[in-house]
Amino acid sequence: MADTRSGGAPTVLRVVLGKRLQDLREKAGLTYEDAGRALDVTHATIRRMEKAEVGLKIPYVEKLLLTYGVTEHEELEGFLSLARDANRRGWWHRFRDVLPEWFSAFVSLEGEANLIRAYEPHYVPGLLQTPDYARAVLRAGMPHASEEEIERGVALRIERQSLLTQADPPLLWVVMDETVLRRPIGGPDVMRGQVDRLIEATATRHVRLQIMPFAAGPHPAMYGPFHIFRFPIQELPDIAYTESLVGGVYLDQRDDVSAFLEALDRMCAQAAPAHTTGDYLGGIREEF
Numbered sequence: 001m002a003d004t005r006s007g008g009a010p011t012v013l014r015v016v017l018g019k020r021l022q023d024l025r026e027k028a029g030l031t032y033e034d035a036g037r038a039l040d041v042t043h044a045t046i047r048r049m050e051k052a053e054v055g056l057k058i059p060y061v062e063k064l065l066l067t068y069g070v071t072e073h074e075e076l077e078g079f080l081s082l083a084r085d086a087n088r089r090g091w092w093h094r095f096r097d098v099l100p101e102w103f104s105a106f107v108s109l110e111g112e113a114n115l116i117r118a119y120e121p122h123y124v125p126g127l128l129q130t131p132d133y134a135r136a137v138l139r140a141g142m143p144h145a146s147e148e149e150i151e152r153g154v155a156l157r158i159e160r161q162s163l164l165t166q167a168d169p170p171l172l173w174v175v176m177d178e179t180v181l182r183r184p185i186g187g188p189d190v191m192r193g194q195v196d197r198l199i200e201a202t203a204t205r206h207v208r209l210q211i212m213p214f215a216a217g218p219h220p221a222m223y224g225p226f227h228i229f230r231f232p233i234q235e236l237p238d239i240a241y242t243e244s245l246v247g248g249v250y251l252d253q254r255d256d257v258s259a260f261l262e263a264l265d266r267m268c269a270q271a272a273p274a275h276t277t278g279d280y281l282g283g284i285r286e287e288f
Helices: 012-027 032-039 043-050 058-067 073-087 091-095 101-112 131-141 147-165 178-182 188-202 254-270 274-287
Strands: 115-120 171-177 207-212 226-230 239-243 248-251
Touching: 012 043, 012 058, 012 073, 012 101, 032 043, 032 058, 058 073, 091 101, 091 147, 101 147, 101 226, 101 239, 101 248, 115 254, 131 147, 131 188, 171 178, 171 254, 178 207, 188 207, 188 274, 207 254, 207 274, 226 254, 239 254, 248 254
Parallel strands: 115 171, 171 207
Antiparallel strands: 115 226, 226 239, 239 248
């Protein structure tokens, strides 16, 4: 998936189909140039299709499938149907006025993952924020935004959270720095409500929250927050995500993702065990 700090953000399905096209081309023994000649396009266009950097034009997909030897009608139609679905806009498109293009890929990955792991040193993760806490965070991060834009941002964040109440939710496993709970955001009432929300979440089977206390000292991810997504889809590797003020970076190369996984595994061993988090949060709540 590589770096998508600019340009169209791919949906998960587009990534999957791109990898399937790559597999079919390689099994057919064809190069990028061979496939490009079949469509009368450059080899770079084929490469971008396989890397989900462009939309999948149905006539192009159909011709490539035939070129790669996919001629059985049912298989051909099944692939084309998936390609049509991949080109449809996700539910988050209606929030495009407040959703940066580079972050729409994050929402797509979030929605398809069966495991979401994260380290968060600054804020409660978006999937666990209350509306009041989200509102305060967005106001701090978007000082020039109108109230309407802030409320749209809150609505987007809350809609993302429906992921955790669906029939088969992903496992959300977060290591959160103690700083997050010590930084007053929105005032005491907002913080009490937010801590209550965290206590409620940790009582569910699909949320695992660990606190990294100050007393634990330095740890492997003190450089900043990140997420790792794992999927129940064979074609999709684990994907790591980091962001800055102006964009996000998506990494799917094994060595890159392994570095994040190793750091997070070490942090999970260093942080307070998840089964103690509820009691810890209860003590924090009394301080507000």
